Amino acid sequence: MSVLTISNLKVSIEDKEILKGVNLVVKSGEVHAIMGPNGTGKSTLASALMGHPKYEVTEGEVTLDEENILDLEVDERARAGLFLAMQYPAEVPGVTNSDFMRSALKAVNDGKQTPLFEFITKYENAAKELKMREDLPHRYLNEGFSGGEKKRNEILQLKMLKPKFAILDEIDSGLDIDALKIVGENVNDMVNSDFGCILITHYQRILDHIKPTNVHIMIDGKIVLSGGQELIEKIDQNGYEWVKEELGIDFQEAEQA
Amino acid sequence: MNALVIKDHAIIGSLPTGITFTDQTLKIAKNSHFEDPIKITLKDDNNESLEIIVGESSQVKIILEIASEDTNQNVYDIKLTAKQNAIVKYLLVCDLASNDAKLHHYFTAERDAQMDLIGGFVSNVINAKMNAKLIGEGANVNLRAVAISSTDNKQVIDIEIIHAAPNSTGTMHNIAIANQNGKVVLNGVEKILKGMKNANAYQSLKGIIASDDAIIEVNPILLIDEYDVKAGHGATIGKLDEGSVFYLMSRGLNRKDAERLMINGFLNPIISEIDDEPLRERFVELVNQRL
Numbered sequence: 001m002s003v004l005t006i007s008n009l010k011v012s013i014e015d016k017e018i019l020k021g022v023n024l025v026v027k028s029g030e031v032h033a034i035m036g037p038n039g040t041g042k043s044t045l046a047s048a049l050m051g052h053p054k055y056e057v058t059e060g061e062v063t064l065d066e067e068n069i070l071d072l073e074v075d076e077r078a079r080a081g082l083f084l085a086m087q088y089p090a091e092v093p094g095v096t097n098s099d100f101m102r103s104a105l106k107a108v109n110d111g112k113q114t115p116l117f118e119f120i121t122k123y124e125n126a127a128k129e130l131k132m133r134e135d136l137p138h139r140y141l142n143e144g145f146s147g148g149e150k151k152r153n154e155i156l157q158l159k160m161l162k163p164k165f166a167i168l169d170e171i172d173s174g175l176d177i178d179a180l181k182i183v184g185e186n187v188n189d190m191v192n193s194d195f196g197c198i199l200i201t202h203y204q205r206i207l208d209h210i211k212p213t214n215v216h217i218m219i220d221g222k223i224v225l226s227g228g229q230e231l232i233e234k235i236d237q238n239g240y241e242w243v244k245e246e247l248g249i250d251f252q253e254a255e256q257a
Numbered sequence: 258m259n260a261l262v263i264k265d266h267a268i269i270g271s272l273p274t275g276i277t278f279t280d281q282t283l284k285i286a287k288n289s290h291f292e293d294p295i296k297i298t299l300k301d302d303n304n305e306s307l308e309i310i311v312g313e314s315s316q317v318k319i320i321l322e323i324a325s326e327d328t329n330q331n332v333y334d335i336k337l338t339a340k341q342n343a344i345v346k347y348l349l350v351c352d353l354a355s356n357d358a359k360l361h362h363y364f365t366a367e368r369d370a371q372m373d374l375i376g377g378f379v380s381n382v383i384n385a386k387m388n389a390k391l392i393g394e395g396a397n398v399n400l401r402a403v404a405i406s407s408t409d410n411k412q413v414i415d416i417e418i419i420h421a422a423p424n425s426t427g428t429m430h431n432i433a434i435a436n437q438n439g440k441v442v443l444n445g446v447e448k449i450l451k452g453m454k455n456a457n458a459y460q461s462l463k464g465i466i467a468s469d470d471a472i473i474e475v476n477p478i479l480l481i482d483e484y485d486v487k488a489g490h491g492a493t494i495g496k497l498d499e500g501s502v503f504y505l506m507s508r509g510l511n512r513k514d515a516e517r518l519m520i521n522g523f524l525n526p527i528i529s530e531i532d533d534e535p536l537r538e539r540f541v542e543l544v545n546q547r548l
Binding site for chain 2: 052079086093094108140
């Protein structure tokens with residue numbers, strides 16, 4: 001079992017403080033949903049955990065099984081067992097999905113190459129479970145993919161790489177009902193005693209398919225309320241206004257950074 | 258695959274039917290259709306000139322490999338003509354150790370001929386010219402060149418397409434990659450002569466800088482002396498996209514492998530044209546040695 005611990009994490013972009021002290025502990029087998037209005041720092045948390053160069057950590061600590069991951073490069077974090085399913089995955093022309101996937105698998109398995117036949121079988125099965133096109137292995141990485149295809153490709157990579165923890169950054173945005181169901185079920189199937197997940201969303205729909213063990217509400221760069229699934233219901237019916245009143249905090253919904 | 262080796266101006270081995278070789282001129286008979294590519298190797302044979310003529314309505318793919326360990330001055334003159342209605346695919350892989358190499362290509366496309374021309378340059382110091390002239394109506398030339406420079410390499414690549422016939426189409430897509438203190442100068446010129454109505458010209462030049470000391474210069478030039486034409490061009494120079502590097506690294510690839518994968522991706526449209534597997538592997542290896 002693994003533990004991801006975020007303590008008093010403060011993050012800035014170009015000297016503007018976005019995260020103002022986030023605390024969160026995620027264990028294998030748990031699914032933590034982080035919800036909140038636009039522009040409150042949810043995606044910043046996701047990118048900062050993975051080590052995106054644009055985000056500067058000014059204070060705090062993040063450990064994965066006691067190892068301080070903030071000292072690690074992006075790729076070292078990945079190899080330590082962290083995965084970020086991105087809100088807007090990059091398109092990489094000329095690099096086929098299968099070549100990329102095979103290189104990435106080799107990297108996370110300490111340089112050990114998966115035998116080709118075993119790789120193809122696994123990849124094709126995973127792609128089938130996500131109902132992706134059959135020519136996927138030969139297509140270039142995310143190039144010309146629809147929004148939904150890109151999101152499913154993120155989950156496909158997640159299934160292949162089998163990290164200890166995944167952060168899914170708005171994996172549900174831009175998905176139609178069918179794709180949402182496929183993505184949700186595939187993520188749900190992954191959760192076990194070796195895998196935990198942080199699910200960042202601002203809609204509730206995905207939570208019909210993935211049942212979180214913990215729900216957090218993030219406002220203005222901080223987690224202001226934590227609880228169970230009852231919070232989802234409350235947000236669904238009342239939005240976030242009640243949080244303001246209940247906690248006596250004031251905030252304005254901003255455009256996503 | 259038909260493989261020919263030319264050394265000291267003579268063919269080593271036998272020629273396939275439909276091909277003749279005299280006076281440094283390789284002729285492909287008209288109406289011949291070669292399913293398999295023809296690979297020609299110019300072996301350690303500097304001061305070489307070679308003319309290739311593809312006969313009327315013939316269809317062929319030619320892979321020319323010029324490789325030499327010789328560090329002295331090397332001069333190569335290559336002429337390739339596509340006769341009426343011929344369809345020619347031509348791929349050059351050029352790996353010269355020379356400290357002063359000059360490589361000149363003259364392509365000629367006659368009426369309704371189609372030429373798909375690719376140049377892959379992984380040389381030390383080279384001045385390469387690829388000059389394509391469209392002399393027949395309906396001629397179509399698509400030219401792609403890629404040059405990869407690394408430590409102390411200096412490559413100057415001049416690509417020129419001249420429209421000397423109406424209704425002709427010429428496109429060029431060129432990529433320069435420079436690493437370490439390598440330098441690439443990429444000049445793309447497309448010329449439409451007076452009276453060549455309905456000509457179509459398009460050029461794109463792309464420079465990728467893989468190190469702070471690398472230098473890339475791109476000069477996209479259109480010279481048009483006729484009103485009734487379509488023409489466009491674009492040029493970009495930049496580092497590898499950091500967002501893409503981050504994406505690949507977030508899957509466990511270190512920076513070097515991520516950048517390598519991306520650069521190989523840019524070259525993939527060219528690499529995939531090299532049907533000859535040992536040559537393709539060698540080209541990929543040469544490229545990756547420079548990254």
